[in-house]
Amino acid sequence: MIRVLSVGWMTTVQDLGRPGFSHLGVSAAGAADPVSFRVANRLVGNAETAPALEMTLKGGRFSFDGDVVVAVVGGEFDCSISMGRAVLLAAGVVLDIGFCRAGARCYLAVRGGIDAKYELGSASTHALGGLGRVIGKGDVLGLAGLVVSDAVKGAVTRCVLRDRVRVTAGAGTDDFGGEAVMRLLTEEWTVRGQSNRQGIRLDGRAIVGRCGGSMQSEGVALGAIQVPPSGLPVILFVDSQTTGGYPVIANVASVDIGLVGQLRPGSRFRFEVIGFPEALALLVEQEEWIRGCV
């Protein structure tokens, strides 16, 4: 059993998401930084999809009824154990995960995985949609048996923080003028406070020039960069609505979705455009890194 002694600002149960139901308006949700999530599970010997806790900007305090093997992976948090490695905690020891120093999110994986309710094939939490579980102080969580191997010795270091987010063309790129695309790619963007798992709102010099037309709502891809009439882009993220009505100027490359999950209010970064073949090559490289790192 995991006892939740305190929580930070947004602690949820996540896994790798709930694909296949977007036609019913259900976004895939899942870990905002799936790379850190998978590494955390691999470290403790879990199946990669085992439910774990996602913490945002501030962690929480947890105690365990028995001896457990845990791993905390993600942004840089004040943490009572080393991050990025499997650690054996004796029953009753308090795991204290404090403030986030860099990045935005971390994952607590516990060997066995969290015993969570599966809805539509997934335990991931989509708070707006009422799916999954937002964790509160006093909650008691059971453990599942989603173990596939021994816990791993040694630490994983991964730089989750880059100031370049790679993008490819998006659904509406061709409808934008060159000036608008140039602005997107040259401006240094700052993450605004009202950013969350639904969308990352950006501040900077507004995108001007030809900005697509008025359009009907269409399905949106994960990481679509919408430009509303304000000219300030919004990255549609893991909990975003499945359809949207604003033109999409570009789309975050799959390899950098986890990086977007580590953006916090005030983060500054630039976009860098890559082609589809490069996006795929980078994703394959990342996949090999995940499989090889633990």
Place this chain on the structure above:
Amino acid sequence: MKFVWSSDASVLVRSERALGLFRGLRQRELDGVTGLSPARESVMVRFDPLILRHEDVKCWIQSVGDVCFVEEGKLVEILTLYNGDDLEELASVCRMSTSEVVSRHCGRDYDAWFLGFVPGFAYLGEVDETISAPRRAVPRVLVPAGSVGIAGRQTGVYPRATPGGWNLIGRTDEIMFDGSSGKSLIEPGDRVRFVPL
């Protein structure tokens, strides 16, 4: 059909027969496809780029085609109490009585064009032009579950309490979406009728 590579993990297909295409794709699933979002004139096809390439997805879509015979969807009746917070304001903007707004809203069946926003939220149309109204300038922080609203020439039901900017005209007790079974009361292509209480 027109194909757009909308990301490294999706293809957007534009077609005037989007619903037929969507139904065809649902019947002929392809391993590696992770989601389909039909809209009025397009289908967003999401896929796992480690399993499929854009070209594979395009071939699959072309082989299915958008000619699938579209059977008429089921008729969904929604018992509605027309007591929404914006009903009087909408009536005054439309220069008619509230009962006239109600009779025009429930006086026709709607097509469920697509679902989006949150699980089970269906975009229904087309609302009678005389009672159409833009979204509210300032969205509500919390719209009660079951609220029936109008935005432009669309109408819809909020499945659960969420933020929202539609003009609220009524409320229903229907369960719009059940997370444990994945059952949505309204699915793309259905016909929807509001029945006043």
